[in-house]
Amino acid sequence: MEIKIREIAADEYSEVVVLWNDVLGVHTVTDENFRVTMEQMIKAGNYKTFVALLENHVVGFISIVHGLAVGSENGYLHITGLAVRKEFQRHKVGTELLRYTENYAKDSRISSIILCTGMKRTNAHAFYEHNGYDKDSFCFDKIINLTNE
Template sequence: MDVVIREIQDTDYSDLVMLWNNDLNSPTVTSENVTARVERLKSNENYKIVVALLDNKVIGCISMVQIMALEYEKGYLQINGLVVQENVQQKGVGTKLINHAEDFASKNGLSYMILNCGFQRTKAHEFYESKGFDRLSYCFTKAVQ
């Protein structure tokens, strides 16, 4: 399988919406808001969105941001989202996206990669652990009014 990894382009947005909604089950990414959201992220050099392509169709995506924090000397890379189309999972696409993120973090002198993953996504937990990630904490969220 000849998968190409590259930064997202505006021609990828409709594929991204389908991928995010169908395979990550996250209906907050819609055709109506994806362009504005992605363009806003791309306007900040700390954010990167990278896609995996097979036959010029988006089959995977990773969204990440460089973050500075007191507890890390050089900062870290936060993976905000990683999704691979279900019918090509376990074929190396997620590994290529994680490797790309790790290369990016290394080239930018970042100390760690961090991500959050829902409790229900047990297969994803196994994948992340197989890539060297450790379970260290819970993620707490609160809506702001």
């Protein structure tokens, strides 16, 4: 099984949407809002989405953003999403996506990668720890009500 990893192409968006919904359980992602967001991310220039392909079919993806931080010369990469089709989990696809991202960081002279994952996703925690990522902080979020109610 040879996995090829490269930047996402527009005709693969719908396959990644399926992964967001089925694997990550984010059921608000649609083909349309994914396309619009990808266009904005491409225009911004500091986002990348890489896909893992097996026989020209998307079996996984990783989405990253290059952020800047005071005190960090070249900033950091933030993994904003990583998913592998369930039938290909535990076949090193996720690890290969992480390694590809780590090599991208190294080539870009970025020395730090961060990510957040849900508290209940214990299998994901074990996966990241197995791949050399340390638990060193908590992530917090707050949903802002944008209506005037």
